[in-house]
């Protein structure tokens with residue numbers, strides 16, 4: 117298991133009081149939608165996007181969609 | 185931009201036009217390329233370029249009459265480059281004739297009369313194209329008049345080596361044959377016309393009458409200077425026959441043979457003889473090459489007359505070559521240099537980018553990076569303005585919904601802040617119901633030096649009669665730069681309305697960008713820069729007792745007012761009145777460069793913007809003086825001590841000129857809002873509530889810097905925390921015990937890591953993305 121996944125396992129949803137677990141999330145940008153697996157609260161659906169992902173892969177996707 | 189405009193714009197950039205030498209060479213040898221090869225010690229590459237144009241390289245490298253030298257740029261400084269001597273060393277060092285590959289044989293026959301250089305070139309070119317060629321020569325050898333050249337200058341084995349090329353081509357030679365001008369035998373002129381598809385006459389300076397061709401006034405055969413056609417449709421003529429025999433011009437003979445071959449080939453294919461031949465022979469190139477600052481250095485003499493240059497001498501001579509090119513704008517503009525090419529290419533990239541329907545728009549970033557500063561137009565010999573092209577392209581991208589949303593979003597939101605209630609204001613002077621002038625400091629001056637705005641307004645009210653209104657807002661420049669034409673017009677109109685409500689007073693602005701926006705877009709509005717006004721009406725009293733030590737400043741002129749000579753003068757006058765010494769930067773006044781802010785570059789491409797700023801601040805070690813607050817802040821942000829003219833006027837001791845007085849994005853908005861509130865209170869005596877923030881946040885400097893880099897405002901962070909605390913929608917890292925929350929006010933999702941403290945929320949980190957979470 118990657119470092120990032122271990123870190124994400126420690127994230128708790130404050131409202132529901134449960135640990136986040138991997139689940140399906142739909143992301144969308146510039147008219148494209150893409151299903152991804154992210155840690156989220158199984159009960160209320162609150163999602164966690166770690167900094168590395170937001171500033172790494174997600175930013176690349178944003179840039180390439182913007183230039184389409 | 186349609187095809188026509190594209191062409192017109194491309195044509196303005198002369199960078200791809202050949203250097204004078206190549207244009208002046210009748211067969212267009214790439215001298216610059218050859219010289220570059222010599223400089224690299226690559227003589228083989230040099231000879232390859234030479235041979236590409238020259239059919240008999242050994243001969244020409246020794247006897248060329250160098251018409252190219254007349255057009256050599258270096259001639260304007262001292263001596264032209266010794267081009268032929270450089271050709272010779274290339275040929276001598278590396279020349280091994282390469283096999284000649286011709287096209288498949290055609291079933292057309294051409295007669296060439298005379299085996300001089302022009303006839304042989306014609307034969308060579310046509311044979312390579314697959315024509316069967318028969319050369320008739322009156323003597324027993326090839327070469328014609330080159331045989332008159334001394335053996336020491338042109339060794340005979342060189343001649344034989346060059347002509348050995350004909351062993352590989354479908355050319356037949358008939359020696360000792362004199363073509364009769366009379367009669368109709370197969371060896372007569374009329375006979376040739378009948379048995380061949382075309383005839384080329386390259387008979388040198390022989391008798392030429394009685395060939396039954398039309399003659400010109402001077403008694404010579406009439407020959408079309410471009411096509412070399414005679415009065416007989418099958419017959420072409422050139423070489424010394426055309427030019428006369430006074431001067432030896434071997435390379436012109438070669439060019440004639442080549443032109444005749446082109447004409448004959450076209451004739452055989454029923455193509456136009458005249459189309460597109462303007463640049464076939466020598467022409468004058470419009471390539472611009474700046475020779476400013478190049479020191480005199482006479483040519484390297486040829487000491488060994490028999491052997492020519494040694495490699496050392498050749499290299500020394502090659503170094504004198506200017507390797508002519510333009511790139512004036514690329515030298516001046518860091519942005520153009522950053523993308524590694526020059527406008528002729530860029531214009532096409534922009535055009536292609538706009539034409540793509542499906543696929544990746546590779547030039548988006550490039551289009552969005554330009555400062556739109558107009559320096560390129562100023563330095564370009566063809567006045568090509570890349571800024572205009574980029575701005576127009578941005579506008580089209582916006583219209584078609586192809587503008588990347590991330591490009592200008594932040595800047596436009598900042599603009600909306602300034603045109604909104606937090607900042608926008610328009611008032612007559614307290615106690616007045618009309619206004620003679622309106623002071624308009626612009627959004628960035630107010631953001632950078634709010635205290636000085638107040639002081640200056642007070643000063644103007646004291647000094648000027650008839651009422652001085654105050655107008656706060658934004659001129660719309662960010663929208664203009666972003667290509668958001670509709671938003672720009674809307675912003676301008678809003679401003680115009682307010683201005684008309686005040687009775688259309690003359691506008692005094694301290695911001696060069698506001699000045700130029702108004703001047704270019706609101707023809708009815710009379711606008712003046714604060715600096716020319718102050719120069720005229722006198723400075724605030726405090727100015728002359730400034731606490732700044734008397735010292736020297738290097739003046740940075742703003743790019744948006746590059747042609748405002750009166751402004752440039754006033755700024756210098758003011759500095760003089762204040763007792764400062766002035767230094768002129770290498771690029772100043774109409775040649776000034778952008779501070780990195782123009783065109784929103786700082787938002788769209790921070791890396792290039794930093795390169796632009798760093799290049800500018802390295803022009804001098806002296807402290808800089810800017811009369812635009814934004815210019816000053818950009819320099820100071822990169823570690824240059826720089827002052828804003830208004831700070832000098834009021835002797836603000838708090839200003840150190842370094843990055844400590846550069847407010848961040850959040851602070852800029854805060855400064856604007858606070859300025860408005862305090863003016864309303866202090867000048868117009870209104871009661872204004874301080875706004876209450878929903879939550880109190882504590883942001884350490886390190887995090888503040890991260891937020892600045894990521895263009896996240898304090899206000900965004902507050903929104904996230906307020907939302908999380910109100911809804912309870914937040915996560916927690918069970919190890920560090922920090923909360924993590926996200927919120928998307930409009931188009932960006934912000935994430936904040938924070939913990940709660942007694943006196944508020946401590947922010948540990950913030951980041952954002954534009955991709956939306958749909959659940």
Ligand code: SF4
Pocket residue numbers: 196197198199510511512513514526527528563564565566567568
């Ligand atoms: S200044 Fe720039 S755009 Fe103008 S001709 Fe030279 S290289 Fe081309």
Ligand code: SF4
Pocket residue numbers: 203204205206215216219255256257258265267504505506507508
């Ligand atoms: S300086 Fe060099 S490149 Fe320029 S014209 Fe002369 S030989 Fe050609």
Ligand code: SF4
Pocket residue numbers: 513517518519520554555556557558559560561569570571572778
């Ligand atoms: S930044 Fe200025 S000089 Fe450079 S291309 Fe753009 S408008 Fe021209």
Ligand SMILES: [Zn+2]
Pocket residue numbers: 129130131132133157158159160161162
């Ligand atoms: Zn939950």
